[in-house]
Amino acid sequence: MSDFRGPLPLDDRDFAEVRGKVMSNIERRSFAVPISLAAAAAIAFIIILLPQPQIVIPPAHPSPVVVVAQAPPTPLPIPVKAAAHKQPVRKPAVGAPPSDSETQITMNIETADPNVRIIWISR
Amino acid sequence: MTAAPEMIDESETLLVSIRAARSGDSHAFEQIMVATERRIASLAWHILGDAEEVKEALQETFLRTWRHLHKYDEQRDFFGWLYRIAVNVCRDLDSRRRRWRFLPIEHAAQAQVAEEDFVKKDDVARLMRAIDTLPQKERFAIILRDIEELPTEEVAAILGSSPATVRVQISNARTKIRKLMESGQ
Numbered sequence: 001m002s003d004f005r006g007p008l009p010l011d012d013r014d015f016a017e018v019r020g021k022v023m024s025n026i027e028r029r030s031f032a033v034p035i036s037l038a039a040a041a042a043i044a045f046i047i048i049l050l051p052q053p054q055i056v057i058p059p060a061h062p063s064p065v066v067v068v069a070q071a072p073p074t075p076l077p078i079p080v081k082a083a084a085h086k087q088p089v090r091k092p093a094v095g096a097p098p099s100d101s102e103t104q105i106t107m108n109i110e111t112a113d114p115n116v117r118i119i120w121i122s123r
Numbered sequence: 124m125t126a127a128p129e130m131i132d133e134s135e136t137l138l139v140s141i142r143a144a145r146s147g148d149s150h151a152f153e154q155i156m157v158a159t160e161r162r163i164a165s166l167a168w169h170i171l172g173d174a175e176e177v178k179e180a181l182q183e184t185f186l187r188t189w190r191h192l193h194k195y196d197e198q199r200d201f202f203g204w205l206y207r208i209a210v211n212v213c214r215d216l217d218s219r220r221r222r223w224r225f226l227p228i229e230h231a232a233q234a235q236v237a238e239e240d241f242v243k244k245d246d247v248a249r250l251m252r253a254i255d256t257l258p259q260k261e262r263f264a265i266i267l268r269d270i271e272e273l274p275t276e277e278v279a280a281i282l283g284s285s286p287a288t289v290r291v292q293i294s295n296a297r298t299k300i301r302k303l304m305e306s307g308q
């Protein structure tokens with residue numbers, strides 16, 4: 001049964017041809033890989049060497065203390081009362097006696113020492 | 124008496140070449156090709172039955188082997204591993220060829236007449252035709268088992284199936300071949 005297709009129709013020349021194709025393919029790939037790696041490395045090197053825009057980093061300052069003023073709590077709405085009536089200022093009547101605030105009080109306090117006497121005068 | 128030491132020597136030489144090729148030695152890989160190409164070509168010939176396709180399969184098999192050589196486990200049989208790659212390559216080529224078989228009607232009729240004339244020549248041609256008409260899985264199983272004379276377990280490993288499945292496939296294939304041969308088609 002092993003000869004059901006007859007003898008192998010390939011000779012040494014066919015095998016050499018196949019081998020040659022395989023080898024050329026392998027060598028092409030073995031060249032292609034280092035070349036692509038070298039190209040990638042070169043590109044990376046160029047990118048590193050390119051003048052880059054200077055990025056100025058400001059010196060580190062101590063961060064300013066920010067005081068956040070807390071807003072006072074919103075006062076609850078106070079129930080509006082009826083506006084207080086402004087008491088009209090009564091003008092003193094001409095010739096009237098001075099009011100209590102204008103009355104001068106004099107206190108004469110005697111101490112145990114008969115030579116010392118406290119006199120307190122209020123206005 | 125000298126066959127066994129020669130085989131050991133051959134497999135050791137092959138292993139040295141494999142290790143060298145793994146480290147990028149293309150000359151060592153060429154030696155691997157020289158050592159294995161006839162067996163792989165024979166397998167491809169049995170599966171494909173076309174000289175040009177055999178050359179294509181051989182080339183693709185070795186390219187895949189080179190690419191995946193680092194995955195080869197030295198504890199396993201190298202030929203089994205290589206056969207597996209070759210079978211996969213032949214499977215791809217075979218699937219592609221079967222797609223191309225959908226020819227225009229007038230060409231198909233001519234091709235069928237020519238094929239029938241050829242088939243009537245002798246039993247070998249009938250056997251070949253019978254095997255070619257089998258489903259791909261059965262065809263590969265019977266080629267590897269009955270033509271390449273590999274053990275069922277190895278055939279199963281190459282095809283990625285279980286030995287039980289391979290046995291069933293071979294049994295089915297033999298029955299179909301027998302029927303085709305008896306019917307004289």
